[in-house]
Amino acid sequence: MLRPIRTLAAAAAALALVSACNSASTNGSSPGTPRDAPGNSRGVTADSVKVGGIVSMTSASGYSKKDTDLGAKARYLRANAEGGINGRKIDYLGAEDDGQDPAKNLAAARKLVQQDKVFAVAPMSSVTFSGADFLEQEKVPTFGWGTLPSFCGPQHIYGFNGCLVPTPGGTLNQTWPEGIGQVLGGAQGRSVAIIANDSDAGKFGIRTFQQGFASAGFKVSYAKASVPATAVPSDWSAYVKEILAANDGKAPDAVVSVMQTPNNIGLFTALKRSGYQGLLSDPTDYDPGLLAKDATKQALDGVHVLLQFQPFESTDPKMTQFKADIKAAAGGQEVPLNMHMLTGYMSADLFVSIAQKAGKDLTVESFQAAAQGFSDTGTLVGDRAEPKGQKDSFGCGALVQLKNGAYEVSVPFKCYEPIPFK
Numbered sequence: 432m433l434r435p436i437r438t439l440a441a442a443a444a445a446l447a448l449v450s451a452c453n454s455a456s457t458n459g460s461s462p463g464t465p466r467d468a469p470g471n472s473r474g475v476t477a478d479s480v481k482v483g484g485i486v487s488m489t490s491a492s493g494y495s496k497k498d499t500d501l502g503a504k505a506r507y508l509r510a511n512a513e514g515g516i517n518g519r520k521i522d523y524l525g526a527e528d529d530g531q532d533p534a535k536n537l538a539a540a541r542k543l544v545q546q547d548k549v550f551a552v553a554p555m556s557s558v559t560f561s562g563a564d565f566l567e568q569e570k571v572p573t574f575g576w577g578t579l580p581s582f583c584g585p586q587h588i589y590g591f592n593g594c595l596v597p598t599p600g601g602t603l604n605q606t607w608p609e610g611i612g613q614v615l616g617g618a619q620g621r622s623v624a625i626i627a628n629d630s631d632a633g634k635f636g637i638r639t640f641q642q643g644f645a646s647a648g649f650k651v652s653y654a655k656a657s658v659p660a661t662a663v664p665s666d667w668s669a670y671v672k673e674i675l676a677a678n679d680g681k682a683p684d685a686v687v688s689v690m691q692t693p694n695n696i697g698l699f700t701a702l703k704r705s706g707y708q709g710l711l712s713d714p715t716d717y718d719p720g721l722l723a724k725d726a727t728k729q730a731l732d733g734v735h736v737l738l739q740f741q742p743f744e745s746t747d748p749k750m751t752q753f754k755a756d757i758k759a760a761a762g763g764q765e766v767p768l769n770m771h772m773l774t775g776y777m778s779a780d781l782f783v784s785i786a787q788k789a790g791k792d793l794t795v796e797s798f799q800a801a802a803q804g805f806s807d808t809g810t811l812v813g814d815r816a817e818p819k820g821q822k823d824s825f826g827c828g829a830l831v832q833l834k835n836g837a838y839e840v841s842v843p844f845k846c847y848e849p850i851p852f853k
Contacts, residue, residue, distance in 0.1 A: 471570060471795040474550030480519045480793060481550055482507070482782070483543040484526030484775070485536060487557040492663050494691045499556040500526040502775025505753075505760035506783065516786045519793065524549065533561035540565050550793075551786075554591075554778035556771070558632045558660075558691075563588060570795045572785075572802075574778040577824070579632055584821060586799065589785075591777040592739050592812040593824035596635045602849035603639055606828030607737045608647035610842040611685055611712060614735060614830065618648035622678040625651065626670065626698070627689035630660035636689035639852070644687070646850050653677035663693045667701035675705060685710040692716055696730040703730075710735060717742075717831055717838065718769035731833050739828040740777065741811045741844050743768045749811050777812055785817070813846050823849055 474481035488497040507521045515521060524547055527539035540562025543549045552566060555575035563581035566573045570587055577583065577590020583597050595604060612618035623644050627633030633656035641654040653674055658664065675682045686702060686709060688695050695713045702711065714737040722728045741750050757772055758765060786793060789801040806816040813827030826849045830842035 472550070472793065473544075473795075474548050475519070475793050478519055479522045480516055480786070481522045481524065481548065482553055482779075483524040483547055483549040485529055485539045485543070485552060485555045485557065485562065486526035486775070487531045488526065488528035490531040491661055492691065492693045494693055496556050496771045496774070498769055498771040499554050499775035499778075501757065501760055501766075502772035502777075503554050503779040504775075505756040505772070506776045506779035508760050509752075509756050510779075510783050516783060517789075517791045517793070521783075526554070529557050529559065531558055533559045536560060537562040537565060540571075544569050544571055550795075551782055553782040554775045556774050556778070558628075558630060572782065572795065572798055574782045576774050576778070577820075578636075580635060582821075586821075587795075588821070589781060589802070589817065590820060590824075591774070591781045592827070593815075593820035594822055595739075595824050596639055597822060597824075597852045599853060600822075601852045602823040602826075603643045603646075603852050604739070604824035604826050604828065604849055605643055605647060605847040606739065606826070606845075607640065607687070607712070607714070607830075608644040608649060609847050610737070610828070610830040611644075611687070611710065611735065612647055612649070613842050615684060615710060618644075620650075621648075621685065622650040622652040622683040623685045623687055624653035624674045624677050624683040625655075625687045625689065626653070626658065626674070627656040628658045628660040628691075628694065629656050633658075633660065633689060640687065640689060642852065643850065649685075650678070652679070652683050658690060658694055658698075663697055667697050670698065671701045671705050671707075674702070675707065682707055682709055685712060688713040690715070692718070692721065695734075696727060699734060700730045712737065712830070715770070716833070718771075719767040719838070720769060722833075722836055728833070728836055732835075733833065735830045735832045735841055736838075737828060737830060738770070738844075739812060739824075740770075740773050742829050742831050742838070742840050744831070744838065744840055745844065747811070749809070753811065773811065777810075780810070781815065784815075813844075 486499045507523045511520050529536040529539050536559050551572040553574035560579045560581045567585040573588045577595045580596050582590040583594035627636045637654050637656045641651050645651050712735040717736045785802050789797040802817045808814045813825045827846040829844040831838045832841040
């Protein structure tokens with residue numbers, strides 16, 4: 432029941448058509464659409480349930496999350512091999528490419544609901560989520576990496592490892608500051624600089640991590656969302672100059688980048704060339720594919736990468752299962768693993784797990800009822816619980832370091848007590 436991913440050209444044409452069709456509507460729907468009917472079972476038949484995804488397959492910087500789609504496909508293939516969801520096969524349409532463009536993100540959400548009539552969107556992985564309000568309005572269960580505010584609060588939107596950008600009253604995941612503190616031998620007396628893109632995700636990242644590192648005992652000497660989000664700077668000297676003088680005229684003990692790979696390569700290379708000897712860390716560059724190029728490998732050598740899941744180096748049986756599922760989805764070929772695959776896989780896994788508990792009569796209402804009392808333990812992202820995850824993170828993670836051309840676990844996977852977000 433799994434369909435091949437559409438080509439970019441076909442997706443673009445369909446998105447343009449949907450946008451044109453929607454231009455005459457004021458609320459994105461009309462009377463009589465499935466969301467208005469009791470027992471909403473849009474996308475559900477007697478023997479199948481239809482699911483689609485929204486992923487930044489392409490971007491202006493060249494950064495791609497395309498393997499998120501492969502990860503989701505891998506989990507759905509195994510679910511179908513095991514009998515589907517209470518006897519229903521998962522009809523996964525593949526992921527729409529939003530190109531990290533807010534307009535395309537919303538258009539993709541509209542297309543999946545109004546044209547493809549999916550029951551759920553899983554995965555949703557992008558730095559923009561302008562389609563969130565529409566999906567919530569249409570009561571579409573949606574699953575992705577909870578790094579955007581839209582994953583925190585709405586009733587039908589779920590982060591696979593919880594809410595990572597909470598509103599006041601929620602909690603913060605302390606994996607990153609606690610892990611870096613362990614690497615440095617303690618946070619007290621240590622300073623950190625945090626830098627991000629000038630985007631919604633970057634600004635929220637600065638806000639959250641600034642509080643998290645301070646609560647762990649670090650002196651936050653620099654915290655700015657100042658790097659352009661649409662293009663990678665060709666000259667990093669101004670940023671490096673500010674960072675190296677941020678700690679009362681001295682360099683901070685650690686530089687934390689809340690950015691994607693192209694930016695990290697530029698920033699870290701510039702810092703190293705300046706003579707910076709402190710700790711470097713980011714949350715995105717856990718990807719063996721990055722090691723294929725000597726320049727990239729050199730730029731990221733020594734960098735500690737934040738993971739919010741079990742490292743691929745783990746001997747946990749669930750990691751062994753993940754690797755087998757990815758190989759099967761890749762046609763039996765061994766492919767380099769990366770965090771995007773696991774993002775898609777765990778987004779799909781949370782959807783499947785809740786849908787199983789919803790029972791044979793699968794509707795949005797029965798799904799939501801199952802989610803309200805859902806919990807399980809020992810997954811690749813730790814213990815999960817809903818609706819806790821719509822307000823708080825699941826609090827688990829690890830650090831790995833790129834060292835001599837290979838990743839090594841620098842801080843083992845562990846669950847940390849979250850802190851209140853103010």
